[in-house]
Amino acid sequence: MIEQQALRGNFRCEACGDLYEVEYPGWSAGRNEERSQATRPNPNALRWLWRERRASTAMEDQSGVWRFREMLPIVKSDASIVSLREGNTPLYPLRRAARSTGVERLFAKHQGMNPTGSFKDTGMTTALSVASEMGFSWVACASTGNTSAAMAAYAARAGMRSLVLIPEGKIAWGKLAQSLDYGALTLQVKTDFDGCFRVLSEVVERAPVYLLNSVNPYRLEGQKTPAMEIAEQMEWEVPDHVIVPGGNLANSSALGKGFLEMKRLGLTTRVPKISVVQAEGANPLYCSMVKTGGKTLEPVAANTRASAIRIGNPASWKKAVRVIQETGGWVEQASEAEIALAKAEIGAEGIGCEPASAVTLAGLKKLVRQGRIAREESVVLVLTGHTLKDSEYTIQYHRGKLLGEDEAAGMEAEIEATRRNTIELEAAADNVLRELERASR
Numbered sequence: 427m428i429e430q431q432a433l434r435g436n437f438r439c440e441a442c443g444d445l446y447e448v449e450y451p452g453w454s455a456g457r458n459e460e461r462s463q464a465t466r467p468n469p470n471a472l473r474w475l476w477r478e479r480r481a482s483t484a485m486e487d488q489s490g491v492w493r494f495r496e497m498l499p500i501v502k503s504d505a506s507i508v509s510l511r512e513g514n515t516p517l518y519p520l521r522r523a524a525r526s527t528g529v530e531r532l533f534a535k536h537q538g539m540n541p542t543g544s545f546k547d548t549g550m551t552t553a554l555s556v557a558s559e560m561g562f563s564w565v566a567c568a569s570t571g572n573t574s575a576a577m578a579a580y581a582a583r584a585g586m587r588s589l590v591l592i593p594e595g596k597i598a599w600g601k602l603a604q605s606l607d608y609g610a611l612t613l614q615v616k617t618d619f620d621g622c623f624r625v626l627s628e629v630v631e632r633a634p635v636y637l638l639n640s641v642n643p644y645r646l647e648g649q650k651t652p653a654m655e656i657a658e659q660m661e662w663e664v665p666d667h668v669i670v671p672g673g674n675l676a677n678s679s680a681l682g683k684g685f686l687e688m689k690r691l692g693l694t695t696r697v698p699k700i701s702v703v704q705a706e707g708a709n710p711l712y713c714s715m716v717k718t719g720g721k722t723l724e725p726v727a728a729n730t731r732a733s734a735i736r737i738g739n740p741a742s743w744k745k746a747v748r749v750i751q752e753t754g755g756w757v758e759q760a761s762e763a764e765i766a767l768a769k770a771e772i773g774a775e776g777i778g779c780e781p782a783s784a785v786t787l788a789g790l791k792k793l794v795r796q797g798r799i800a801r802e803e804s805v806v807l808v809l810t811g812h813t814l815k816d817s818e819y820t821i822q823y824h825r826g827k828l829l830g831e832d833e834a835a836g837m838e839a840e841i842e843a844t845r846r847n848t849i850e851l852e853a854a855a856d857n858v859l860r861e862l863e864r865a866s867r
C-alpha cells in the first residue's frame with residue numbers, strides 16, 4: 427500500500443501521470459507469487475467469517491463493505507469507519523428481460539438499493555473513512571449528482587464539511603436535493619462535469635481539501651466489494667458476464683479489481699467477462715476501443731439524457747481498458763431510445779433504475795445479437811442508481827415527451843408497449859370501473 431501521506435492531492439504519480447491503485451503486499455497483482463502463498467488468508471475461513479458477520483450487531487459487520495474488511499485493509503483503526511450500513515444489496519432475477527433476451531440466467535445487482543440510492547456509497551464509506559482518519563475537515567468532489575449525494579451524506583455522518591461542484595442544469599433534481607439536504611456547500615458551475623473536475627483539481631492543490639472523486643484509489647477499494655457480494659450470492663460461482671455502465675470508468679475498474687483479487691486469493695476459480703456500456707452521446711471509451719484498441723483516448727463533448735454518465739474525458743479509462751482486456755469483455759454503446767426503452771423494461775420488472783443504469787440491458791441485447799454472449803451463459807447487470815433519482819426522466823418517458831421522433835424511429839411499437847401514462851377522470855366509481863375494464867382487455 428502506498429503511504430497515505432505520500433499521495434499527491436490529485437492522486438496521480440508525479441513521474442508517469444497515471445492514477446494510483448491500492449495493492450496489498452503479499453497477495454495483490456501476483457507479485458512474489460511464492461512468498462505470498464504463505465501470507466494469503468484461507469478462502470474457506472473468509473467465506474465463513476463474512477457470512478457470520480451478517481448476524482452481528484456491530485456497525486462494521488453490518489456494512490456490506492466493511493464485512494469484507496480483510497480485502498480492504500486501508501484504515502489503521504476500525505474506530506475510523508464512517509458507515510451508513512451500505513452494501514448487502516439484492517441480486518434480483520430479471521424474469522421478463524430473461525424471456526425477451528433469451529438469457530435465462532439473467533440477474534440485476536441493484537446498487538441503487540444503497541443508503542443514498544447509488545453504488546457510490548460503497549466507495550464513499552472507504553475513502554471518507556480514510557479522509558477522516560487523516561484529519562481532514564473538508565472533502566470535495568465534482569459530480570454528475572450521485573457522488574455528491576453520497577459524499578455529502580457520509581461527510582455529515584462524520585461531522586465533516588463537504589464541497590460539491592456540479593454542472594449547472596445538468597443533474598437530476600433528486601440528486602441536487604440530496605446534496606442540499608445533507609448540508610453540502612453546493613456550487614453549480616457554468617460548465618460540464620469535465621469542466622467541474624478541472625476546476626476542482628486546481629482547488630485541491632491550493633486548499634487543504636480532500637478530493638473524493640474516483641481518482642481517489644480508496645474509493646475503488648469500497649467499490650470492488652459488490653464483486654464479493656455477487657460471488658457470495660451465487661454460492662461462489664461467479665457469473666459468465668458482468669455488464670456495467672461507463673462514465674468516469676472507475677466502477678468497471680473497481681469491480682474488475684475485486685473479481686481478479688478474489689481469484690488470486692482462491693475464493694473463486696475464474697473471473698467473469700466484464701463489459702462496459704456507454705451512452706452513444708458520451709462514448710469516448712467505445713471510440714477508443716474501436717479506433718485504437720484502447721491505446722489512446724480522445725475526449726468527446728458529452729451529451730446524453732442519462733446525465734450520470736455525461737462524461738467526455740473519463741479519468742480511469744486506462745484502468746477500465748486493463749480490466750476489459752484482462753477479463754475478455756467488450757465495450758458497447760446505446761442510443762437515447764435504447765436506453766429509455768431498457769429503463770422502462772427494468773421498471774416493468776418491479777425494480778426500476780435510473781437512466782444510466784439501463785445502458786446495461788440495452789448493451790446486453792446488442793452483445794447477445796452479436797453472438798458475444800450466449801443464451802446459456804449467466805449474466806449480471808449492475809444497476810448503479812435508484813429509479814427515484816431521476817423521476818422527471820421517467821415521467822417524461824411515460825408521457826411520450828422524452829424522445830424526439832427521429833430518436834425513436836424504428837422503435838415506436840416497442841416504446842409504445844412500455845408506456846403507462848396517467849388518466850384524468852371525474853370522481854365516480856363508474857369512471858374507474860370503465861378504465862379497469864379497458865385495461866383488462
Ligand code: F0G
Nearest residue numbers: 569570572573673674675676677810811
Ligand atoms: N451509473 C450512475 C448512476 C452513476 O452515477 C455513474 C457515475 C455511473 C453509472 C458511471 O460510473 O463513473 O464509475 O464509470 N456517476 C459519477 C457521479 C460520475 O458524479 O455521480 P463510473
